Amino acid sequence: MSGGVEILLRRTDPEVPVPSYQHPGDAGCDLVTTEGAELAPGERAVLPTGISLALPDGYAAFVHPRSGLAARCGVSLVNAPGTVDAGYRGEIKVIVANLDPRETVRFERFDRIAQLVVQQVEKVRFREVEELPDSVRAAGGFGSTGGHAADRPARPAPADASGVTLQTAAQQKDYVAVGADRASDLRGQ
Template identity: 45%
Template sequence: MDVAFKKLRPEAAAPTRAHAGDAGYDLCSVEEIPLKPGGRSLVKTGISVAIPTGYAGLVLPRSGLSVRHGITLINAPGLIDSGYRGELMVPLVNHDRSETFTVEVGMRVAQLVLVRAGDATFTEVASLDEGPDGRDSGGFGSSGR
């Protein structure tokens, strides 16, 4: 699939995969931002993308930043609809209790994963079948440990 993108700033980087076959394309910062403990900021990537109709982009945290520094996304996953053409921005939060983390220009701050997004028509009914696994309305924690 070909996904067009536009650099909005000269220092912006194209979304790239670290390894062939990776699901996520790294998104990089175009600005330096200190994130104090508990702080959050909307980090600019300097790019816009044209996600094809029938797809959506999910913006996910980078596991290394999360584990080593407590840096993650406020709204993980973030959703980019196919019609959005504005700058991709990543809402980061610093969960570390004592260390300030500095986002640097060119730093990989998140991953973009493209997924199919189907069309649906929602029809109101009086009742639903129990579902293929028989779980019915069992929700959080219903499958045990």
């Protein structure tokens, strides 16, 4: 790869392959495990990759899940993405989790378990202020821009036996009042 950033790499396992990109234009290169493991549903494990890096100052590497493992086996990373700082010199290890509710997942030595993305990162300086400037989004978050439910027709609000319309927490938006009356039903929250 010409023109790329040179990263110093040390193999902690002499047989481990050097991470590589599978296709031109890929952002992530594959990381493999040097140990086999078997994860029952809901289990997690810390798997070694057999490599350590010396990233240049101003760079970090991020360990991302592999989409194929997620789709086929329900495998993800507990702390995705994992961050490898420029000053870290230890072996890169990957915390994998089996999120499938029924099937056990088995890893063999040198199975691809994650992908590594190296990026330039900025150092920032924080300046405390009394108020932040306005923006179009403001404080909207956690689904404030819509999603799959926003594309469906609205359902009528549920009513109790006497015909009084009940509000859900999402309809109240700001808070849920908890009390002894019938509008304080918290099911589904």
